Amino acid sequence: MLGVAGIVAGIVFFAFSLAPLGIRERVSIYPLMLWQIVAGLALLWVWRGWRNGATTERDTGDGDAGRVPWTLLVSAYLVPVMIVTQFAWLATVPVLVLLLCTLRNVRGRLARWLAVLLAVVYATPYAIWKLRPDPAPSLSKDMDPVFAALIIAASVAFIVAIHRTGKRSPIWGIAPESWSADNFADGTVRRGSPQREEDR
Amino acid sequence: MSEEVVVESRITSNRANLVVFSAVAMLVAGLGFMIVEAVVASAWTSPPYSYVYDQLPDLGNPMCGPFQNRVICSPHDGLMNAMFVVHGSLFAFAGILLSRLMAGTARAAMFVLALVYVIGLSMITVFHQYAGMPAIVEDLNITGAFLGILSGSIIAIIFGSQRRRLHLPPWPGPQA
Numbered sequence: 142m143l144g145v146a147g148i149v150a151g152i153v154f155f156a157f158s159l160a161p162l163g164i165r166e167r168v169s170i171y172p173l174m175l176w177q178i179v180a181g182l183a184l185l186w187v188w189r190g191w192r193n194g195a196t197t198e199r200d201t202g203d204g205d206a207g208r209v210p211w212t213l214l215v216s217a218y219l220v221p222v223m224i225v226t227q228f229a230w231l232a233t234v235p236v237l238v239l240l241l242c243t244l245r246n247v248r249g250r251l252a253r254w255l256a257v258l259l260a261v262v263y264a265t266p267y268a269i270w271k272l273r274p275d276p277a278p279s280l281s282k283d284m285d286p287v288f289a290a291l292i293i294a295a296s297v298a299f300i301v302a303i304h305r306t307g308k309r310s311p312i313w314g315i316a317p318e319s320w321s322a323d324n325f326a327d328g329t330v331r332r333g334s335p336q337r338e339e340d341r
Numbered sequence: 342m343s344e345e346v347v348v349e350s351r352i353t354s355n356r357a358n359l360v361v362f363s364a365v366a367m368l369v370a371g372l373g374f375m376i377v378e379a380v381v382a383s384a385w386t387s388p389p390y391s392y393v394y395d396q397l398p399d400l401g402n403p404m405c406g407p408f409q410n411r412v413i414c415s416p417h418d419g420l421m422n423a424m425f426v427v428h429g430s431l432f433a434f435a436g437i438l439l440s441r442l443m444a445g446t447a448r449a450a451m452f453v454l455a456l457v458y459v460i461g462l463s464m465i466t467v468f469h470q471y472a473g474m475p476a477i478v479e480d481l482n483i484t485g486a487f488l489g490i491l492s493g494s495i496i497a498i499i500f501g502s503q504r505r506r507l508h509l510p511p512w513p514g515p516q517a
Binding site for chain 2: 164166167169170173174175176177178180181182183184185186187188190191192230234271272274275276278279
């Protein structure tokens with residue numbers, strides 16, 4: 142999937158060869174920059190697993206897969222706060238983290254759709270700001286209040302959705318037994334597990 | 342502790358270091374570029390910088406004046422040029438570190454392309470477009486941009502193809 146982003150960047154670059162120069166460049170460069178950020182986050186995820194003692198590819202190094210990731214909760218609350226406090230452009234980071242974390246971890250359909258909705262509602266004024274011939278100095282100043290209200294409404298709806306759904310049933314990805322068990326199918330054993338201690 | 346466990350632990354530790362350094366380098370490279378670009382573009386006010394008609398290397402162009410139906414005059418060209426080099430160096434650093442986790446053709450390709458990426462971006466900072474420039478300067482500017490975009494995109498493809506070797510998470514979708 143991550144590699145496909147690179148292919149798309151290249152294909153779109155040539156497909157938009159008739160577009161204005163600025164558009165042409167950005168259509169090829171911005172996906173690459175976003176890919177770097179996403180790939181960096183993915184590598185941090187891998188490092189976190191290894192640091193916690195993961196020994197196989199599918200092991201997250203995290204026994205409590207049902208726990209809500211704090212990054213998702215912080216991001217969800219940061220989005221409306223940053224919009225209200227006029228840091229709309231910097232809100233790109235929590236919006237991206239929220240979207241990626243939700244699509245990866247959350248099983249609740251409502252929460253997943255709300256995360257996508259929030260990303261789309263946020264991306265619209267962002268695109269308008271970037272494409273406008275005479276843009277305001279900042280996204281916060283350029284953004285129509287209606288969009289700001291829509292972003293806040295969508296993020297509040299998302300926060301309510303994850304909390305409500307979480308009370309009814311586990312919406313977080315429940316890892317297969319092999320993920321959190323100390324013993325793995327290939328014979329490796331989680332570091333620090335009772336069995337490994339016995340082996341020593 | 343058995344020797345096997347010690348060796349495994351050392352390998353995991355080395356890999357973890359490679360991964361975390363490359364992750365931080367990639368994040369700083371991507372986020373830093375986007376932030377500096379926005380800062381430099383917002384400071385460009387006469388006339389305002391256009392994301393549609395003005396080119397990205399224009400932000401680092403030290404010349405001031407009309408060129409090909411647009412007016413180039415970046416107030417912080419030095420900052421943008423520095424960011425081009427820093428961004429390219431960080432991404433190349435990450436690519437070289439990641440190549441150590443790969444094997445065979447992918448490893449060699451990742452290493453070479455990471456170097457090509459930083460060379461391409463450096464060419465953009467050295468060869469700027471301006472009215473009356475020699476044809477070779479324009480060619481080198483375009484070549485640098487082409488090398489940067491092409492090598493960066495191929496690196497993304499290699500990275501994706503090495504997903505299992507790099508132990509990347511399944512993507513996208515819930516874990517269950």
